[in-house]
Amino acid sequence: MGQKVAGTAYIKVDGMQLTVTGGAEAPLSDKKRETVYPGFFKEEPLAPYLKMTVLHTPDLTIKTLTEGKDMTITCEFNNGKVYVLSGAYMVDEPVSKGDDGSIELQFDGIKGVWQ
Template sequence: MGQKVAGTCFFKVDGDQLVITGGVECPLSDTKRETITRGYFKEEDLIPYVVVDAVKTPNFPRAKLANGISMTITAELADGSVYVLSGAYLVDETKVTGDDAKVSLKFEGIQGDWQ
């Protein structure tokens, strides 16, 4: 029996659903490990984040995204899992492409939780 693991995703910013192209990236862990020498490693905290490719529709919440400093981001993946990023804000340069209206968004925040 087959099981759905990828496909249509849903993405919300403070409850407002954005139209996305399907590319959603969320971290699976809140730590990063690096081997120092065989059998010994260090561990660092990762900044919680979400990356998504959205479409600039006529009602795209540009001002909300640009000015938001404590947003709640909800990414529902096709397999039914949900990642919630709280205390979120946009990072990096945000721009729209004129030929396909794609907006690449990267959010970082205070807390990221899988539900």
Template sequence: MGQKTAGTVYIKVDGQQLVITGGAECPTMDVTRETIDGAPGYYSEKERTPYVKVDALHTPDFPLDVLADGTDMTVQVEFQNGRVYVLTGAYQVGEPASTGDDGKVSLEFNGVKGMWQ
């Protein structure tokens, strides 16, 4: 029997749903690990900033001001496999811009805590 693992992704920012094109990206670990050169089996570990990356459509009701001014937002990502990623204390990073040829806005949020549910 097959199991659905991919498909439409739903994104809400402070309760407002965005129209998404493509998928979303969320980290699966709170740390990054690297093997120490010359020492197989030993590694270093660094804390990773929780994030969400997504391409949204710049619709007439796109919450531009909410996203631009928000510094303590909650971003919820619902995947088709039933998993949900919640990013709290979220704020936009980078240089988001709206494109006229496809009407997309590439968004990246960093935050204080990211949790899988």
């Protein structure tokens, strides 16, 4: 029997529903490990984040996205898993693409929790 593990993600930024065209991406861990010698590793903190591609719809409030500094972002993946990013703010340089109406967004935050 097959199980659905992928598909549409549902994302809300401070209650505003975004129309997601592609997938969404969230880290599984809050740390990054790197091997320095077989059996030995170093560990660094990894900032929690959410990446996604959304449509630039007429009801998309750009000001909320660009000026928010303490947002709560909820991402519900189609497999039923939910990731909540708190203390979120937009990073990088998002642009609206005229050819397909999409915007690639990345939000970093203070805390990311899988529920």
